[in-house]
Amino acid sequence: QKEVEQDPGPLSVPEGAIVSLNCTYSNSAFQYFMWYRQYSRKGPELLMYTYSSGNKEDGRFTAQVDKSSKYISLFIRDSQPSDSATYLCATFHAGGTSYGKLTFGQGTILTVHP
């Protein structure tokens, strides 16, 4: 079992839809959580970074963390064709010998069609 599980999709939505992307993780040592966006043949771009359980909002993006169920989500409101990309969740080891290590999910391919 992978430490971070993410449904690869693909996910296709119409422009303007609300998108929900999700990941689960298994290691309680994961204390920080990130979402990245990756366009084809480019490096991942950091979108959101959060520590606490609860919501963090940045424009059309909302990151949600539920540490009790080890579940993290990214919501995109008013989705645009330019949001079409692969979205990666990532976790940060905050304990033990792997302190500072980042572990990624497989990525979800999102297409927003006009």
Next chain:
Amino acid sequence: DTGVSQNPRHKITKRGQNVTFRCDPISEHNRLYWYRQTLGQGPEFLTYFQNEAQLEKSRLLSDRFSAERPKGSFSTLEIQRTEQGDSAMYLCASSLEGGAFFGQGTRLTVV
């Protein structure tokens, strides 16, 4: 440009040759990461550094892979005796606290 810089952007090499990639992190970032990514997969952890110390190396990596970060600044990743299965995007990232910032990657093709 103060982002993470990776060179070269593309590398084509013959099977059996050695290759070396370079990563220049964001200035003052103490952590530096190397990942490998193939089509349709998330970044796969290779190794990471805290300053000049290599803290962990993936058990999936063979001894053909080695990385260094002399003086805690730039880093190099070397692959010896390349194999076709090494063809992938090699990503470098750096961080101070919190989220890491990635470079544009080095795309390696082994023919």
